[in-house]
Amino acid sequence: MVKIKNILVSQPQPADLEKSPYQELITKHNVKFEFKKFFSVVGLSSAEFRQSRINLTEFSGIIFTSRNAIDYYFQLAKDLRIEISENMKYFCTSDQIAFYLQKYIQFRKRKIFFGDSTYQSLLPLLKKHKDEKLVLPCNDSPNEELYSMLTANNVNFQKAVIYKNENADLNGMDIKSFDLLCFFSPSGISSLKQNFPKYTQGEQLIATYGKTTLQAAEAAKLRVDIxxxxxxxxxxxxxxxxxxxxxxxxK
Structure with missing residues (x-):
């Protein structure tokens, strides 16, 4: 069993590390954390988006699954000089994402619905509004779990890729100097494989968060220990x- 001392987290360091759960692990188990984002999120330009031939004004509702989707949707609408209808309905996977809409719209004046942070919790909301034509702003990494669920339940939606993930340059990092690597998205796994094409896991431990990240790791023939x-x-x-x-x- 590998003794865990040095841990690499494929995300930016928390704004206040000392008040984060990571600090509790540092104190409790005398471990060291290094934080490094393995990829960055970049919005599509209006010219890139136009190639999809999707007209955002044709939709009466929007499905939001992340704050990134909200930010890049409203930025794209601004770039395209699209005026979003006051009758637009917003379906969000969680209350946190729904409340984030206040950055762009008057929250109380719109029709906003949210689930309990699971994709399944969206279904009852969407079925109550089955006549809506929905757009799903997303990135270029397929979310088959969500797409399959919406399709299987005959939800009238269209994917609209409005942002993409770009792998970070990890040149110079000694990836094998860590006892444990922590991943939170399939994009992190993709970045690992691109930056370290000859990577072999050996006794190094890997932790993943979320079903799609676990699946991506297993597809890359990695052993997920945590x-x-x-x-x-x-x-x-x-x-x-x-x-x-x-x-x-x-022991």
Missing amino acids: PAPTPTSPSMTMAIDEFIKAAKKK
């Missing part, structure tokens, strides 16, 4: 904590 969320560990830090405690008990 999957999250689980019933006992709903967050990445809790899953790491649980793994380290279990490893100590085996």
Whole structure:
């Protein structure tokens, strides 16, 4: 069993590390964290988007699954000089995403609906508004779980790729100097494989968060030692904590 001392997190460092769950692990298990975003998110230009021949004014509702989608949608609408109808309906996967809309619209004057952070929670909302023609702003990484669910339930929607993920340049990083690598999206796995084409996992541990990240890791023939969320560990830090405690008990 590899002793975990150095951990690489494929995300930016929290704004206040000392008040984050990572600090609890540092104090509790004497581990070290390094934070490095493995990819960046870039919005499509209006010229790039026009190539899709999608007319955003044809839709009466929007499905938002992230803050990125909101930011890039409204930026694109501005670039295209599109005026968004006051009758537009917004379907968000969580209340946090719904409240983020206040950055761009008068929250109380619009028709906004949100789920409980799961894709399935959107279905009852969408079925109540089955006559709406919906657009799903997304990135260029397929979210087959969401697309399949919407299609299987006959939701009238169209994907609109409005932003994309670009792999970061990790040249100079000694990827094998870490005992544990933590990934939060399929894009992180893609960046690992592109930056380190000769990478072999060996005894190095890998943690993933989310079903699609786990699937991407397995598709890349990586061994996932710490999957999250689980019933006992709903967050990445809790899953790491649980793994380290279990490893100590085996000694």
